[in-house]
Amino acid sequence: MTKTDRDMDMLDDLFDGAVSDPALAPSPDFMARVLADAETHQEVMRAASVSPDPTRRSKGKLFRLMHSLGGWPTLAGLATATIAGVWVGFSATFTVLPDALTDVLGSTDDYYLTYLDSGYVFGDEEG
Amino acid sequence: MTMPYDANDEIPDDALLVLYANGDQAAARVLTLRLTPKVFGHAVRMLGDRAEAEDVAQEALMRLWKIAPDWRQGEAKVTTWLYRVVANLCTDRLRKTRGVALDAIPEPEDDAISAPEMLQNRARMDALQSALGALPTRQRQAVILRHIEGVSNPEIAAIMEIGVEAVESLTARGKRALAAELGKRRKELGYSHD
Numbered sequence: 146m147t148k149t150d151r152d153m154d155m156l157d158d159l160f161d162g163a164v165s166d167p168a169l170a171p172s173p174d175f176m177a178r179v180l181a182d183a184e185t186h187q188e189v190m191r192a193a194s195v196s197p198d199p200t201r202r203s204k205g206k207l208f209r210l211m212h213s214l215g216g217w218p219t220l221a222g223l224a225t226a227t228i229a230g231v232w233v234g235f236s237a238t239f240t241v242l243p244d245a246l247t248d249v250l251g252s253t254d255d256y257y258l259t260y261l262d263s264g265y266v267f268g269d270e271e272g
Numbered sequence: 273m274t275m276p277y278d279a280n281d282e283i284p285d286d287a288l289l290v291l292y293a294n295g296d297q298a299a300a301r302v303l304t305l306r307l308t309p310k311v312f313g314h315a316v317r318m319l320g321d322r323a324e325a326e327d328v329a330q331e332a333l334m335r336l337w338k339i340a341p342d343w344r345q346g347e348a349k350v351t352t353w354l355y356r357v358v359a360n361l362c363t364d365r366l367r368k369t370r371g372v373a374l375d376a377i378p379e380p381e382d383d384a385i386s387a388p389e390m391l392q393n394r395a396r397m398d399a400l401q402s403a404l405g406a407l408p409t410r411q412r413q414a415v416i417l418r419h420i421e422g423v424s425n426p427e428i429a430a431i432m433e434i435g436v437e438a439v440e441s442l443t444a445r446g447k448r449a450l451a452a453e454l455g456k457r458r459k460e461l462g463y464s465h466d
Contacts, residue, residue: 152455155463156447159400159454160419163317166397171312175326179308179333183292183300186337191295 285350286343293340308333310351310421311358317416318362320405328365332357348430355423355431359413366409392462399461403453411446418443 163169171179285306291299311332315325335357336350343350404412413432417423418439425443429436454461 148455149451151463152451152458153447155458155461156451156454158463159396162393162396163400163420164422168394168397169313169316171308171326171329175312175330176304176308179330180301180304182330182334183304183337184297186334187292187295187297187300190293190341 286345289336289340289343289350290345292337293343303336304333307336307350307354311354314355314358314416314421315362317401317404317420318359318409318413319365320401324365328358328361331361349427351423352427352430355417355421356433359431362413363409396461399454399457400450403450406453407446407449411442411449414439414442415446415450419447 283302285303288299288303288306292303308329312325312329315328315332316322319325319328332354336354404416407415410432414428417428417431418425423431425436425439428439432439458464
C-alpha cells in the first residue's frame, strides 16, 4: 500500500468521524430560536389569511366582473374589436349595401316617404 | 433542554412544508428538528465558526419559512434549495472575511475532554476542519456535501448549479489536497506509518 493510499484511508476515517461529530450539533438554544422563528412566521401567515387588511378597499362589482372576464388584457382586446367592428361597418357601407339604400345614405338630395309608397299620398291631393 | 426525536421520517420535506404553510404546528417542529442540524452542520464546516454558522442557518431557514406558501410540491428538493441558500450565504461571508485564518476555529464545547481518546478524536476533527478551511471554497463545499453530509453527486450538481462531472472533479481534487495535507500529520493524529 502506497503512502497516498494510506493517506486516503486516513482521510476516509476522518470523514467517518466527522459525520457523527457531536461538536457540530446545533445547541438546544439555537434549535429553540429556529423553532420560535418558524412558529412566529406561521402566526403571521395565519393572521394575514384570516383578517383582511382594513386599509384596503373592497373590490367593487365592476372590478369583479372585469376580473371574471380576464382582467385588463381581455377588456383591451374587447375594446379594440368593438372599435374595429364599427369602423369596418361604416367603411363598407358604400360597397356592400344595395344601391337604393346607398343612395339614401350617401346622397345629399332630400328624399321623402312619398317617393317610396303611394299610400303616403294625402287624400286631399286625390280630389 | 432535550428535543424529541423526529418521529415523522416517512413524510417528505416538501409535504411537511405544505403542511407548515397551512398552519400545522407539528410540521414546523418536525421540519426544524430535521433540517436545522443539516443546515447548521454544513455552515459550520464551510465557515469554521459556530456563531457565524448560527446566523447563516437561521437566515436560511427563515427564508424557507417565508417561501413555504409558494413552494411547489414535487418540483425541487427542500434540502437542495436549502444547501444552495446556505452556500450563497457562506460565500458572501467568506468574501467579506477573506484573509481571516479559517483554521482559527474556536474549541468546540466538550465536557469529556479529560479522556485521551476524546482528546485525540477532537484533535483529528480539528485537523480535518483546518485542512477543509484551506481548500478553495467550491472544492470545500463539494467535499463537505459528498463525504460528510452524504449528498449524492447529482444533488450536489443541482445545489452548486454545475454538471456531475464537475462535481466529481471538485471532490477528487479536494480529497487529494486534504490527503496530502493531513498525511503530513499522520503521527500527530495517532495514525500508524504502515
